[in-house]
Amino acid sequence: MVRQNADKILDVTGCKLTVKTALVRNLDNYTKYADETSLTTDFDEILNDDEIKIVVELMGGIHPAKEYITTLLKNHKNVVTANKDLIASYGPELMAVAHENHCDLMFEASVAGGIPILRTIANSFTADKVTEVKGIVNGTTNYILTQMSQRGWSYHQALAQAQQLGFAESDPTNDVTGKDAAYKMIILSQFAFGTQLDIKDIAVEGIDRLNDADVQQAASFGYVIKLLGIAKLFNNGVFVEVGPVLIPRDHPLATINNEFNAVMVTAQAVGDTLFYGRGAGGLPTANSVLSDITTVTKNIILGTNGNLFNNYQQPYIPAKLADIKYPYYLSLTLPDVPGQMLKLTQMMTDVNASFREITQTKDGKIAHIAIITHRMSKEQLQTLLTKVDNDQSINLSAAYKVMG
Numbered sequence: 001m002v003r004q005n006a007d008k009i010l011d012v013t014g015c016k017l018t019v020k021t022a023l024v025r026n027l028d029n030y031t032k033y034a035d036e037t038s039l040t041t042d043f044d045e046i047l048n049d050d051e052i053k054i055v056v057e058l059m060g061g062i063h064p065a066k067e068y069i070t071t072l073l074k075n076h077k078n079v080v081t082a083n084k085d086l087i088a089s090y091g092p093e094l095m096a097v098a099h100e101n102h103c104d105l106m107f108e109a110s111v112a113g114g115i116p117i118l119r120t121i122a123n124s125f126t127a128d129k130v131t132e133v134k135g136i137v138n139g140t141t142n143y144i145l146t147q148m149s150q151r152g153w154s155y156h157q158a159l160a161q162a163q164q165l166g167f168a169e170s171d172p173t174n175d176v177t178g179k180d181a182a183y184k185m186i187i188l189s190q191f192a193f194g195t196q197l198d199i200k201d202i203a204v205e206g207i208d209r210l211n212d213a214d215v216q217q218a219a220s221f222g223y224v225i226k227l228l229g230i231a232k233l234f235n236n237g238v239f240v241e242v243g244p245v246l247i248p249r250d251h252p253l254a255t256i257n258n259e260f261n262a263v264m265v266t267a268q269a270v271g272d273t274l275f276y277g278r279g280a281g282g283l284p285t286a287n288s289v290l291s292d293i294t295t296v297t298k299n300i301i302l303g304t305n306g307n308l309f310n311n312y313q314q315p316y317i318p319a320k321l322a323d324i325k326y327p328y329y330l331s332l333t334l335p336d337v338p339g340q341m342l343k344l345t346q347m348m349t350d351v352n353a354s355f356r357e358i359t360q361t362k363d364g365k366i367a368h369i370a371i372i373t374h375r376m377s378k379e380q381l382q383t384l385l386t387k388v389d390n391d392q393s394i395n396l397s398a399a400y401k402v403m404g
């Protein structure tokens, strides 16, 4: 992209960009690039090169990326990164180092790949109050769910293909367990609400324990299951969660397939807005990296480096469990003997919850029950789940939020 769009970049920024040096671990693996850029295994070669104004970190992981970026910023190099693990965990610390050293630290590609969502929230929602950001922010899991439901692929076949296509992280554990989406939701919350959450503050569930039976059951209720990140204000308290969610079939988020991502930002004045695009893959991600690089370049020309990518900072006040309300999908099995359903109904009544839809199928002496509840608070849900957990005969396999 730097080469192909060199003229346009020159027109817009006033600079010709060149990829001068690439840091690699093993020179032998990268000889095919040796003609177009200088390769090194020595980080100091980049650090001490005064001609290099912007360093792009795309190695991933926390270490040594954090140490490299800190050293670079302290040595007045601007940094662009796509590293959500690092920014979610140490973003404010690194941004402070950038600011102190009058450097830019930008990370548009860290959330939703090719969708320019961070700069949009930072610039275009400044004067509005964002009340919710929710969406599909992991391309790998959305690709897996799509291939499983549309092509009948197995989970492992779909994951292997997502790795092959370059969507998955080098270790895909964070993708499938929801941790990658959680990191992205932490960054989105920084921009939307100004708050810095820790991954420990967030309930995170992935698709690795999702049952095909629940996908089918959700479909017969009229829903599609997607791995959704939700960051929402309830009475001004912040609630962030990642997990499988039942989305009504006709909702825009239900139609997002493959590696595509979509982020819905809701704000008081503007209402709902939806941003859609490829959330993973080399070129879409490169577009976001290049948008950061060209922004930093313009700042270098204007002498305006050192402004924070996100200026909004607020204390983190968690939402109260009693305020967080959703309908829930519950999937349970219990012995098909008289009195069991009555017991379950009593447990629901005890926590003031009620059924919106319920279906029962039988498999020998076991009854499978799928329920959609009316809206209930997280506090009610937790009490109900504890009651179910304490009952030896009832086995709960899924408790997912329902949208709408």
Ligand SMILES: NC(=O)C1=CN([C@@H]2O[C@H](COP(=O)(O)OP(=O)(O)OC[C@H]3O[C@@H](n4cnc5c(N)ncnc54)[C@H](OP(=O)(O)O)[C@@H]3O)[C@@H](O)[C@H]2O)C=CC1
Binding pocket: 023, 024, 025, 026, 029, 058, 059, 060, 061, 064, 082, 083, 084, 109, 110, 111, 113, 166, 167, 168, 169, 170, 279, 280, 281, 282, 285
């Ligand atoms: N893939 C995607 O769609 C997206 C990725 N991202 C983020 O972008 C970053 C890169 O992702 P991706 O390209 O998929 O990851 P890969 O694992 O495919 O590539 C990482 C590269 O970094 C190199 N590397 C790792 N550690 C070092 C080191 N210590 N020194 C030098 N080189 C190193 C690896 O080299 P080697 O050949 O030696 O292994 C490899 O070439 C990650 O932070 C990821 O989360 C963000 C948005 C989308």
Ligand SMILES: N[C@@H](CC=O)C(=O)O
Binding pocket: 110, 112, 113, 137, 138, 139, 140, 141, 167, 168, 169, 175, 180, 279, 280, 281
């Ligand atoms: N592994 C990530 C890549 C982009 O962030 C994903 O699948 O979304």
